[in-house]
Amino acid sequence: MTDQEHVRLAEAQRICEEQLEPNAERVDRSGQVPRENLEALAAAGLADGTFGGDAFRRAFVELLCAACGTTYFVITQHLGSCGQIAGSANTTLRERFLAEMVAGKHYVGVGFGHLRRPQPMLRATPVPGGWILNGVAPWVTGWPALSATIYGAHLPDGSHIYLYAPAVESDQQRVSAPLPLCAMGATETVEATLTDLFVPESDWVRDSSPEQLAASDTANLCNNVAPMFGVTQGSIRMLRQLATKKPFPVLSQAADALESELTQCRQTCFTLGDGDKSAAAWREQALEARAWAIELGVRAAHTGVAAASGGANSLDHPAQRRMREAMFYTLFQQTSEILQGTVARLARLP
Known part of the structure; x- marks a missing residue:
């Protein structure tokens, strides 16, 4: 990443730590779009869907999803629209709306x-x-x-x-x-x-065309996994917090094991996402990696629920929210191929 991308990512992390995550359960229960979170991100230049390369975008999405899935899912629609209009051949459309869009004044x-x-x-x-x-x-x-x-x-x-x-x-x-x-x-x-x-x-x-949409879905098999990595990271962070309060070594051990697997899965997915998509085995490997990322996120969230004990059943507890968000990301941008690959992995089919 560039120096400017590192600066913006650090600011995103600050906003996530100070505002998004501490209020995530309140936002989740409110039933209303978290405008204050959108405004904070926009003020930091983070409503600009034309900014940054793939590495920045993946890290940014992972930060948001580890903190507050609601905020991520609202703003990601807008970020995608920024890219659509920035890349449009309709120059007048860009001139009319893009500047206010990237400033977070026109969602x-x-x-x-x-x-x-x-x-x-x-x-x-x-x-x-x-x-x-x-x-x-x-x-x-x-x-x-x-x-x-x-x-x-x-x-x-x-x-x-x-x-x-x-x-x-x-x-x-x-x-x-x-x-x-x-x-x-x-x-x-x-x-x-x-x-x-x-x-x-x-x-x-x-x-x-339908063919171009299908080709885009295939090309992005390993580029849409950062939300689940965010849920995984958030669950790991919660496990480490619980480990300081409960006298069970297994909690730290679980956090370490999940952290190690997350590193491996992230590297596999992003290597494939940036790799040669024309390679003979690429599609099969990418589907397996996508299913792995989905399973890992759900398993990490479930681990957090188990570690939180009865408290996880409270709407005030982040464990239950992350479990529901992991379910949501399981279905996010799902295709028939991803459905089959995920079900096969979860059912341990040969």
Whole structure:
């Protein structure tokens, strides 16, 4: 990482230690987007999704997820949108919004995870001057904090289009109450129903295809593991804290063992993520590494629950929150391949 990346990462760690983690259980129970956390990160220049290389982004995500999964999941939508708009061929869109986005003054969410589903849920019909959107985007995270959303939709020819739409409720854009989630409930994730919503050509972000989405999912098999590494790191930190209060050597031993395995898993995943994806065995190895990262995170969180004893059943205890967040990250950006690989590893199938 560069010197500037190290400086920003140190500031992120300070915010996580002083603000995010101490308030994580309160935020988790609040049911509301943690605007104060978003503001603190933005003030430190950490709402800029165009900043930093892969090493910085992985370390940043791991820090956030070790501290407060809710904050991570809200801001990661925005960081991804910054990258989408920064990379768009639509220069006027960049000029209109990107500066305020990277400053944390204009949050943009996403609504395109449904594009991985076999049946189209949101369709875009070309009309003079733009497109008409009809259908449902089932997951739009952080709605009350959003200024806009980038929706992904199917075009009549089966290709994908990504369009920027202001986050304003109307007869054409209706959102549900926050979805009743057992994890990340405070992200205020909603379902958006679009009925003849017109999006002008000026708000086009990019075009894509099912094949390009599938290729991106494959290429990123080992690049989306940092959230689970964060849960693992947070659970290890909690085990070490418990070891100072309980007279059980096994707690420190467990923390050491998990720390060693985390180092190995992290190195394996990131080596594969940065490696030659055309190699014959790469896909199989990457799937195995992804499943390992998922299993490790769940196992570390479960270890924390066991070590915390009955206290872990309290909503005031971080052990139960991390267990739920590990469940969430198990499903995060899941494809059919990842599902099968994870189930096979967890069931100890040959």
